[in-house]
Every structure is written in C-alpha cells, then in structure tokens.
Amino acid sequence: MLNQSIKAFLLNEAKKRFLRYVKIDTRSDPESKKYPSSDGQWNLARMLKKELDQIGLIHVELDPYGYVYATLPASRSVSGPKITFCAHIDTSPSVSGTNVSPTIHKKYGGGLISFADEKNLTLSPEESPELLKFVGGNIITASGGTLLGADDKAGIAEIMASLAAFQKFRDLSHPELRIVFTPDEEIGKGTEKINREKLGDYGYTVDGGEIGELEDECFDAFEAELVFRGLNVHPGDAKNKMVNAGAIAARFVVALPEFETPERTEKKEGFFHLTAIKGDESLARIRILIRDFERKNNRKRIELLKKLIRVFELRYWGLRVETEIKDQYKNMKKILEKHPEAVRIAEQAIQMADVEVIRKAVRGGTDGSRLSFMGMPTPNIFAGGLMLHCEKEWIPEIALQKGAEVIVNICGLWAGGNLPRLDHRLN
Numbered sequence: 001m002l003n004q005s006i007k008a009f010l011l012n013e014a015k016k017r018f019l020r021y022v023k024i025d026t027r028s029d030p031e032s033k034k035y036p037s038s039d040g041q042w043n044l045a046r047m048l049k050k051e052l053d054q055i056g057l058i059h060v061e062l063d064p065y066g067y068v069y070a071t072l073p074a075s076r077s078v079s080g081p082k083i084t085f086c087a088h089i090d091t092s093p094s095v096s097g098t099n100v101s102p103t104i105h106k107k108y109g110g111g112l113i114s115f116a117d118e119k120n121l122t123l124s125p126e127e128s129p130e131l132l133k134f135v136g137g138n139i140i141t142a143s144g145g146t147l148l149g150a151d152d153k154a155g156i157a158e159i160m161a162s163l164a165a166f167q168k169f170r171d172l173s174h175p176e177l178r179i180v181f182t183p184d185e186e187i188g189k190g191t192e193k194i195n196r197e198k199l200g201d202y203g204y205t206v207d208g209g210e211i212g213e214l215e216d217e218c219f220d221a222f223e224a225e226l227v228f229r230g231l232n233v234h235p236g237d238a239k240n241k242m243v244n245a246g247a248i249a250a251r252f253v254v255a256l257p258e259f260e261t262p263e264r265t266e267k268k269e270g271f272f273h274l275t276a277i278k279g280d281e282s283l284a285r286i287r288i289l290i291r292d293f294e295r296k297n298n299r300k301r302i303e304l305l306k307k308l309i310r311v312f313e314l315r316y317w318g319l320r321v322e323t324e325i326k327d328q329y330k331n332m333k334k335i336l337e338k339h340p341e342a343v344r345i346a347e348q349a350i351q352m353a354d355v356e357v358i359r360k361a362v363r364g365g366t367d368g369s370r371l372s373f374m375g376m377p378t379p380n381i382f383a384g385g386l387m388l389h390c391e392k393e394w395i396p397e398i399a400l401q402k403g404a405e406v407i408v409n410i411c412g413l414w415a416g417g418n419l420p421r422l423d424h425r426l427n
C-alpha cells in the first residue's frame with residue numbers, strides 16, 4: 001500500500017501533466033503517408049522527451065518516426081525482467097483536437113454536465129452511467145467542440161507521474177523500465193515502426209477505459225477487399241449483355257449474414273463489417289472487416305466469402321471478382337495465457353490500489369496485441385477515460401491518481417519478492 005504523501009504526489013503530478021498534454025493538438029491523420037501522420041504529434045513528443053530528461057531517465061530518444069523511448073535503471077539490488085510501459089501520443093481523427101480547453105467540474109453533484117463553448121451539448125448519467133460512481137469527486141471534460149484526449153494522454157500522464165515518483169521516493173523499488181510513447185495508434189500504425197530492441201521483456205499498454213479495466217484478450221482480425229469487374233453497355237441495348245458490377249456488389253453485401261454485424265453483436269460474438277462500398281457498372285469495390293475472438297471462426301467467415309464469390313460468378317456470367325485478404329492482427333490471449341504472471345501481477349496491482357478489477361475482452365485491437373506477438377507479453381490496463389472519441393469524453397480526476405498507483409504497484413510487484421503465486425500449468 002502506498003502512503004498518503006505518495007498518493008497525493010501522484011495525483012498532483014499526473015493532473016498537472018495531463019492538463020498540459022491535452023492542450024496540444026495531436027490528432028492523427030489516416031490519409032497521411034508521413035511518420036508520424038500529423039505534425040502536432042511532434043510537439044507533444046518533444047515535450048515528453050524534455051520532461052523525461054528532466055526527471056532523470058537515461059537513453060531518452062525521439063526517433064525519426066516520432067517514437068519516444070527512455071530507460072529507468074532498476075533500483076539498487078533489483079534484478080529480473082525489464083518492464084515496458086506504453087501509451088500513445090495521438091488522439092482520434094474523428095473529432096477536432098484543436099484548442100482543447102480542459103474543464104474541471106468540481107464536486108460533481110450527479111446531474112447534467114454542461115460545456116462552456118457549446119450551449120447545446122450536455123453529458124448526463126443516462127448516457128454515461130459510470131458518472132454516478134464519482135459523485136462528490138472532480139470530473140474533467142473538454143469545453144465543447146473538441147474531444148478531451150484522455151485517450152491516451154491520461155495514460156501518458158500516469159506513466160510520467162509514476163516515473164517522477166520513483167525519482168523522488170527512492171524506497172519505491174522497481175525493475176529496469178523501458179518507456180515508449182507511440183504515434184498513430186488511432187490509425188492502426190502504433191507499432192509499425194517500433195523498435196523491439198528498445199523494449200523490455202514484459203509490457204503494459206496504459207490505454208484502457210474505466211478505472212479497474214484489465215484486458216488480456218482482443219479480436220482476431222482480417223480485412224477483405226473485393227473488386228467486382230463487370231461490363232458496361234449502352235442501357236438501350238444492354239439485355240443479356242450488361243454486367244452491372246455496382247448492383248451486383250450491393251447484392252453481395254446483402255447476402256452476408258445480417259445478424260453477424262457490429263450493430264447486431266456483442267461480448268464474444270464475431271462479425272462481418274462493411275466499411276466501404278463504391279462503384280459503377282464496370283467496377284465496384286467493397287471492404288469488409290472480419291472479426292472474432294477465435295481464429296477458426298474467422299477462417300469459416302473467409303470460407304463463406306469465397307463460396308459466395310463462386311456462387312456470384314456462376315450466377316452473373318461475365319462477372320469477375322478479385323479478392324485480397326489481409327491478416328491484420330491476432331488475439332493476444334494466445335501469448336498471454338503462456339505468461340499468466342503478466343496479467344496476474346496487473347490484477348494484484350489494481351487490487352492494491354483499492355480498485356475492483358474489471359476483466360474485459362477488447363472488441364478491437366490494441367498495440368499490446370502486436371507487441372505480444374513480437375515477443376513481449378503486453379496486457380492493457382486502464383487509463384481512466386470514458387465516452388472516448390467524442391466531444392463528451394470525460395475522466396474522473398481520481399483516475400489519474402489510481403492509474404499512476406497501479407503502475408507503481410506493478411513495478412513494486414515485479415521488483416520485490418512479493419510476486420503473486422504463479423500458475424504455470426499453461427506453460
């Protein structure tokens with residue numbers, strides 16, 4: 001258990017840093033071909049490099065792709081695995097991140113929260129019932145018209161606060177830490193240029209939602225791109241000649257199972273997700289995301305797609321369909337179940353911060369999935385934000401402290417003889 005003065009230090013450090021980081025516009029740009037995808041990300045990356053130097057970390061580096069790396073050597077007489085903490089610099093491209101003005105709603109009373117810069121915008125406990133858990137505490141939102149950016153600047157602030165605590169309170173023991181802040185996570189490129197050599201043996205992404213969340217599972221993911229080639233003929237003379245690629249592509253989408261879509265599924269159910277459809281008589285393209293927690297179920301979905309394509313090519317004489325299927329990422333559970341200690345320690349660290357553990361399976365991907373398959377088992381822990389990627393995004397102030405506490409506790413557990421009893425049956 002951490003004492004009161006450490007907890008107060010963590011809150012103060014994480015809060016002041018968070019309020020500073022969210023003001024920098026770091027929205028990533030899915031159209032860009034640059035690394036990082038937007039110039040704003042350099043501004044926060046440079047600030048973080050400077051702050052890591054100030055705290056006293058070593059090997060602090062901002063690389064040409066916008067990744068920030070730093071090392072904190074282990075406390076005296078601590079050996080054992082090197083631990084990475086990872087958070088992302090960018091914010092979602094879906095909402096403006098320009099001139100974010102964080103607002104602290106003090107002693108939240110349980111009612112509607114309003115936004116100074118957008119009179120018609122409100123946030124209510126009906127929309128976000130978790131608000132009621134924080135009545136009496138401080139709630140942080142943006143001021144309207146922008147997102148807040150707790151995803152994932154809360155994660156960055158919590159990591160930075162814990163590093164500052166290790167330098168100030170020398171009796172907090174920790175293993176060697178390898179810190180990395182990544183660009184472009186929101187556009188799926190968070191680990192594209194990451195340097196595995198600079199990372200540790202185990203990792204934690206600090207990028208989850210609500211206080212207490214711990215995620216060791218994510219989707220298994222493929223993307224299918226289908227190109228329908230037809231034949232355009234003058235409509236007056238088209239009978240038995242025209243092969244209308246656009247119309248056929250639309251029928252193809254309708255032939256997929258309606259109840260296996262994101263809008264009809266939850267929890268551990270998988271789906272087909274149409275993300276793009278475009279075309280005319282001669283050429284049409286569709287893009288479909290294929291998701292499940294089990295690879296074998298996704299393989300079945302891919303088989304179904306291929307069978308349907310054959311059926312359509314037989315039904316519409318002259319039609320040609322070209323298919324490209326990309327393997328996007330895998331369920332990290334495959335790796336994490338071989339290293340139960342990584343999750344076990346996170347679980348215990350959360351409980352030590354007086355927080356109830358919320359185990360979740362991410363219905364999406366995480367950088368931790370790719371990192372796990374790069375040989376660094378990496379579950380995801382909460383950063384504390386809710387209603388992410390919209391103007392109503394909010395974070396309870398206490399989450400910034402609890403997030404930092406959990407990081408300090410994880411380090412203490414890895415460093416000490418206080419490791420939870422490990423279950424090696426899965427090895």
Ligand SMILES: [Zn+2]
Pocket residue numbers: 088151152185207
């Ligand atoms: Zn995130």
